[in-house]
Amino acid sequence: MQIITAIEDMQALSSRLLSEKKNIGLVPTMGALHEGHLGLVRRSKDENDFTVVSIFVNPSQFGPNEDFNEYPRDTEGDLDKLSPCKVDAVFIPGADEMYPEGFSTSINIGNIGTILCGASRPGHFNGVATVVAKLFNIVMPGRAYFGQKDFQQTVVIGKLVRELDFGVDIVVCPTVRGPDGLAMSSRNGYLSDEERKAAPILYKALKFGEELIVSNGIVNAVLIKEEMRKLIHTEPLAAADYVEIVTLGRLEGVEKIELPVAICIAVKIGKTRLIDNIVVEKKQVEDVR
């Protein structure tokens, strides 16, 4: 497993691979790796000749009052997890390598980046789009792998690739969850024991919303969102940031449910903000009838 820290070295390696007609798969991460990340890695290994995992805690996607300094960093542990997966190369640039003195370019992804998570994290998705664009230019992958866990991020990246003609296939992989339904996240490590017990309320609320649509046939989105909020707030440590039901492509809020839709939520458990979502498909309703 090659460890690469310089942009120049990564580009030289990728250029060589492309000249040998090798397919490159890229899995961008911020490290503190868990099974959710490893699912993306395995998929890339299956589908490409050469898999690159990037580890970069991207400062430009954190707001001034967010957890950039506290964000978990464990490069040794990450490499120990990647090595048995037979990852070909790990790209770990420093912040000065990615954003040298005087760096000022930023991609503005537009309104899609100001709704849902973007409303409480201004600038976050522009930071994500900018770093992913850089990673695409550095690693030159044919495919890049993202988790459905960050649903809005997948839509933002899809738009980035289409509108700036990156020619990278975006592969969205299912959310990996613990046995109690909690989506794996590097931020779960912030939770106290008591908060960890409360955190599965996110998945419970999503499944409840899904049930109201699929089994109860409710089409009034306002009602479903209200019921989900009520359920979330039965958990004293939980405070809903948003509960939204949106279209898949543009993330537009719907009033009347017409499937497919995504139910997207952000909930604070104590001080930790967690996000999760599920997609409800037309087929699920047809299967019930």
Ligand code: AMP
């Ligand atoms: P992060 O390191 O949190 O920026 O995540 C890197 C990639 O892993 C993103 O595409 C995430 O959506 C994905 N990811 C994180 N958690 C999960 C999970 N529980 N299941 C699937 N993908 C995930």
